Amino acid sequence: MKEALKEAKIGVIYKSRYGTARQYAAWIAEELGADLLERSAVDASRLASYDLVVYGGGIYGGKINGVDLVANHECGRLVIFTVGLADPASAEYFYEVVDTNLQERVHKNAAVFHLRGGIDYKRLGFxxxxxxxxxxxxxxxxxxxxxxxxxxxxxxxxxxxxxxxFVRRDAIEPLVGHVKGVVAGLGV
Ligand SMILES: Cc1cc2nc3c(=O)[nH]c(=O)nc-3n(C[C@H](O)[C@H](O)[C@H](O)COP(=O)(O)O)c2cc1C
Known part of the structure; x- marks a missing residue:
């Protein structure tokens, strides 16, 4: 499994306003030995060069920040993570988030994970x-x-x-485990 992970080309892309999605993305990239990329630095044409893409963004007013990059462009194996204040155990809430942000075509083929972020009222923009x-x-x-x-x-x-x-490093474990499982099955 370790060898497969070394061989696979994985890109972890994030969009983060206050740093929580960036922190999770950095931990995930470190665990997976993946490229870590800020969304604005990624041209959609680059997505296809990865065996697997992990995309993560904060939730703002129910919208996953920047997710259109992977939702609207061709991208092979895809894992998405959201970062919000809402408790990831709130299944009904997250069902709605997925449903409103991702067309069926996308979420049928992508694994989606929900991680908990945080908020610092002193740092909020106007x-x-x-x-x-x-x-x-x-x-x-x-x-x-x-x-x-x-x-x-x-x-x-x-x-x-x-x-x-609410940011905790161990919250990434299910996502990392999922990616390792997918990569092991790739035979790259
Ligand atoms: C204006 C605003 C709207 C937000 N809307 C939601 C929301 O709809 N659902 C949610 O779970 N969290 C919401 N949050 C909380 C953010 O998702 C949370 O702060 C997250 O950690 C931000 O990630 P980022 O710093 O990586 O951008 C909102 C925060 C702000 C400031």
Missing amino acids: AHRATMAVLRRMALKRSPEERSEVERLVLETYGSKSKID
Whole structure:
């Protein structure tokens, strides 16, 4: 299995606004001995040069940041990871995220993993700060039972002086294990 991993050409591509998706991507690339690439540095034509591509991006308003790169272009074996505040155990929430971000053609052939990120309200850019304020106002108008997973998290964390950080290296293990399994079957 180790030999197959050494031979396979794997690219880990990420788009990250505040660094959590970048951190996960760096750990994944290190574990897999893969190329680590920022999304803006990758031309879509380069995707086909990899035996397997891992793409990761933060979730913003339910959208996976930059995922169009792999969703709209030809790409062989594909693994996608999302990074959000929502608890990856919230199956219903993530079912919706996958459904709205990836056409059936894409998610039928890609393995998708959900990793938990974080938020540091002090570092938010102006637009994100405003979005969070709107989300909070909307959440407050709803009864607790009606609130979405993300609205609940915004209310719990909003304005927090300290950084909320759910990033854990061991969370990448299922994804890394999956990639190793795929690569072992490639016979490269
Ligand atoms: C404006 C804004 C919108 C967000 N929307 C969502 C969301 O819809 N679902 C979610 O799980 N997390 C959401 N988050 C949390 C981010 O996904 C989280 O901070 C993640 O770690 C960001 O990854 P990045 O720093 O690599 O870009 C949002 C954060 C901000 C600032």
